[in-house]
Amino acid sequence: MKASRTTRAFQYLALSGYMVFLGFPLVWMLSTSFKPPREMVEIHPTLVPHNPTLDNYVDAFTEQELGRAALNSLQVSLATAVLTVLVALPAAYALARFKTRLGTVALGWVLLSQLFPFVLLVIPLFLILRQVDLVNTHAGLVLVYVVWALPFALWMLQGFVRNIPRELEEAAAVDGATRLQTLRRVVAPLLAPGVVATSLFAFISAWNEFFFALVLLKSPDLATLPVTLARFVGVEGIARLGPLAAGSLMATIPSLLFFAFLQRRLTSGSLAGAVKG
Amino acid sequence: MLRKLVAVSAALLIGLSGCGSGDDDDTSSEGPVKLRFLSLAWQKDSLAANRELVDKWNAEHTDIQVEYVQGDWNSVHDQLLTSFEGGDAPDIFQYESASIGEFAKQGYLADLSGLLSDGFKSEISQGIWDTVTVDGKVVGAPFLLESQVVLANKKLLDAAGVTVPAAGQAWTWDEFQANAQKLTKGGTYGVAWALKSPTNRVMNLSLNFDGKFFYTEGGKTEVRVGDAEKEIPRRIHDMIYVSKTASPDAVGMGGTDPLPGFFAGKYAMLPGGVFLRQQMVEQAPAGFEWVTLPPVKGNSANQAANPQTLSISEDSSGKKQAAQFVEYFLNPANQARLAQGDWLVPTGKKAGEELVKATGGKQGWDVAVASAADLTIAPFQTVSGYPEWKTKFATPALQQYFANKITLDQLGTQLVDGGKQVLR
Numbered sequence: 264m265k266a267s268r269t270t271r272a273f274q275y276l277a278l279s280g281y282m283v284f285l286g287f288p289l290v291w292m293l294s295t296s297f298k299p300p301r302e303m304v305e306i307h308p309t310l311v312p313h314n315p316t317l318d319n320y321v322d323a324f325t326e327q328e329l330g331r332a333a334l335n336s337l338q339v340s341l342a343t344a345v346l347t348v349l350v351a352l353p354a355a356y357a358l359a360r361f362k363t364r365l366g367t368v369a370l371g372w373v374l375l376s377q378l379f380p381f382v383l384l385v386i387p388l389f390l391i392l393r394q395v396d397l398v399n400t401h402a403g404l405v406l407v408y409v410v411w412a413l414p415f416a417l418w419m420l421q422g423f424v425r426n427i428p429r430e431l432e433e434a435a436a437v438d439g440a441t442r443l444q445t446l447r448r449v450v451a452p453l454l455a456p457g458v459v460a461t462s463l464f465a466f467i468s469a470w471n472e473f474f475f476a477l478v479l480l481k482s483p484d485l486a487t488l489p490v491t492l493a494r495f496v497g498v499e500g501i502a503r504l505g506p507l508a509a510g511s512l513m514a515t516i517p518s519l520l521f522f523a524f525l526q527r528r529l530t531s532g533s534l535a536g537a538v539k540g
Numbered sequence: 541m542l543r544k545l546v547a548v549s550a551a552l553l554i555g556l557s558g559c560g561s562g563d564d565d566d567t568s569s570e571g572p573v574k575l576r577f578l579s580l581a582w583q584k585d586s587l588a589a590n591r592e593l594v595d596k597w598n599a600e601h602t603d604i605q606v607e608y609v610q611g612d613w614n615s616v617h618d619q620l621l622t623s624f625e626g627g628d629a630p631d632i633f634q635y636e637s638a639s640i641g642e643f644a645k646q647g648y649l650a651d652l653s654g655l656l657s658d659g660f661k662s663e664i665s666q667g668i669w670d671t672v673t674v675d676g677k678v679v680g681a682p683f684l685l686e687s688q689v690v691l692a693n694k695k696l697l698d699a700a701g702v703t704v705p706a707a708g709q710a711w712t713w714d715e716f717q718a719n720a721q722k723l724t725k726g727g728t729y730g731v732a733w734a735l736k737s738p739t740n741r742v743m744n745l746s747l748n749f750d751g752k753f754f755y756t757e758g759g760k761t762e763v764r765v766g767d768a769e770k771e772i773p774r775r776i777h778d779m780i781y782v783s784k785t786a787s788p789d790a791v792g793m794g795g796t797d798p799l800p801g802f803f804a805g806k807y808a809m810l811p812g813g814v815f816l817r818q819q820m821v822e823q824a825p826a827g828f829e830w831v832t833l834p835p836v837k838g839n840s841a842n843q844a845a846n847p848q849t850l851s852i853s854e855d856s857s858g859k860k861q862a863a864q865f866v867e868y869f870l871n872p873a874n875q876a877r878l879a880q881g882d883w884l885v886p887t888g889k890k891a892g893e894e895l896v897k898a899t900g901g902k903q904g905w906d907v908a909v910a911s912a913a914d915l916t917i918a919p920f921q922t923v924s925g926y927p928e929w930k931t932k933f934a935t936p937a938l939q940q941y942f943a944n945k946i947t948l949d950q951l952g953t954q955l956v957d958g959g960k961q962v963l964r
Contacts, residue, residue, distance in 0.1 A: 300822040301823050301824070301825055303823065304796075304799045304800045304803060304823045306800040306801060306803070306806075322584060326584060326587055327610075386622055389622055389625070389626040390626055393626060393627075393628065398626075398628065473615075474615070477615055477618075477619055478618070478619060478622045481609065481623075481630075482609075483607075483608070483609055483610065493612040493614065494582060494610050494611075494612050496582070496613070496614055497582035497612075498582075498613050498815075499613075499737075499794075499795060500614065500794075501795065501796055503582070503583075503584075
């Protein structure tokens with residue numbers, strides 16, 4: 264019993280250390296966002312600002328249209344998340360449930376497409392989107408993000424589908440349910456955590472993406488957050504740390520809220536006890 | 541759940557198609573000429589000045605409307621490259637002379653020599669125009685310069701009995717090193733050389749002793765490291781390891797990293813670009829007295845000029861109007877304002893005079909503006925393999941030398957061998 268307590272204590276200690284490790288950059292960013300310029304170059308920097316100021320927030324919001332950029336990012340990221348799941352879900356189900364040689368080839372092909380670097384694709388993509396008048400539109404950017412997120416989303420989702428016991432679907436069929444009813448009433452609820460995880464992945468990929476947004480959107484009104492925040496960094500990587508920290512902190516809030524909202528659902532589709540052998 | 545997803549998706553798509561589209565109608569044959577201007581301003585004052593000048597232009601020129609688009613220095617190269625390849629480049633864009641040559645050689649940039657007026661051209665010295673001339677074509681209007689000066693802690697200078705030289709009366713390297721010796725005492729180093737990215741600094745300062753590094757004969761360019769090229773690396777190295785008047789801690793630091801130590805009195809002098817003065821104004825603790833010393837001179841005070849530029853895309857349908865905007869944007873008063881906002885030196889003579897007048901020469905503006913006279917084109921700026929040589933060979937070799945891991949001769953050999961591989 265004593266050994267167990269010691270082990271538990273070490274586990275909590277390690278966990279606390281890990282949480283501090285993960286959280287410290289965020290806390291430091293919070294601290295920096297309230298520091299006046301003089302405190303940023305102190306030889307012994309402190310976590311708590313001596314003379315906290317809101318100037319960095321004022322500068323961040325008055326110089327750059329962060330509010331609009333956040334709205335643009337939210338719009339693009341939500342659309343990406345929803346469309347990615349919509350496209351990936353049926354494909355993942357088919358790949359997981361219907362065993363064909365084509366399915367194996369398709370999965371390999373999907374993975375192969377992930378090997379191409381951004382830079383290689385961006386010019387052809389730009390030219391294609393230009394042909395269909397989708398350069399400088401959020402719709403064009405969402406299309407690119409969905410295509411970019413789809414392969415991994417497909418892999419993720421088909422893993423979740425595989426984890427749903429086939430027996431549940433068979434039992435539903437025995438009870439007289441049609442395939443559509445089975446999908447809607449049996450599979451869909453159990454897939455909820457997978458759908459949530461996949462949406463989060465697609466959302467965060469789109470939320471953080473910089474390069475495509477930089478290249479494909481030319482109107483200032485359409486710029487997303489990563490592109491807008493990059494403007495606080497100048498020549499030779501010298502950054503205006505205060506406004507950058509303030510802007511970045513504000514930028515993390517919507518994604519944190521989105522995560523908090525969906526996180527609860529990650530565990531809501533528990534399969535415990537669904538099938539008893 | 542699926543039904544909900546479909547509904548949300550449809551709503552989003554409708555929303556996106558309705559409101560997420562930019563106005564791309566800049567090729568309209570009727571109405572005002574529309575130009576897109578990609579600016580790289582990032583400092584608070586500079587941003588405000590840029591926006592205000594564009595607004596003013598638009599108010600005064602209803603037939604030529606300029607859309608202000610802000611880019612950023614770190615990704616502008618990729619952004620421009622993609623937009624040139626995709627045929628959708630901004631009409632006017634800000635960049636720097638060292639980087640636009642590549643675009644000019646691919647035919648993406650308009651020749652400004654016939655578009656800019658003689659009056660505008662005469663304001664800027666020929667040495668600066670040379671930095672934006674590629675194959676006989678002027679591919680950018682140079683407007684902001686950065687020179688290397690020395691910032692110093694005034695109290696420490698006074699305590700050591702070191703007199704501050706006036707603008708135009710620069711110390712020689714020998715005087716600079718002797719004064720660094722006087723200032724090194726009681727835990728304070730005379731100098732902090734931030735040498736994390738040493739190549740450009742060495743290339744720039746080597747012009748003081750006519751160190752060219754790149755020599756072109758019969759159309760073939762090669763790297764040579766003779767006595768002239770060795771002079772600056774040797775002097776800096778000696779200050780760190782022989783006279784110990786420069787802090788070894790600063791060797792691995794980037795441009796602004798030594799500031800906390802400088803403010804704390806750990807270093808008395810800080811060689812760096814003129815833009816560092818802004819950090820002094822914004823970040824120096826209350827009561828900290830600092831001065832700007834003129835660029836140190838060897839055989840001359842020459843340094844390499846890499847001006848920021850405004851270029852016009854060859855594909856722009858309004859090149860003439862774009863050139864009008866460039867001339868307006870860079871007229872002496874406006875140029876002085878832009879320079880002040882970015883803490884850099886204007887290329888125009890009148891702009892420099894206006895700036896010194898407006899600031900009273902304070903905060904080092906007299907020294908900064910006077911230093912522009914010694915900025916000129918350097919051989920490395922015209923060598924197309926320079927970026928590769930710098931990244932793969934020069935920077936690692938110089939870092940090793942300044943870390944005291946290789947000798948001066950070994951440094952020379954590595955630079956020459958690197959040149960042979962890159963400039964084949």
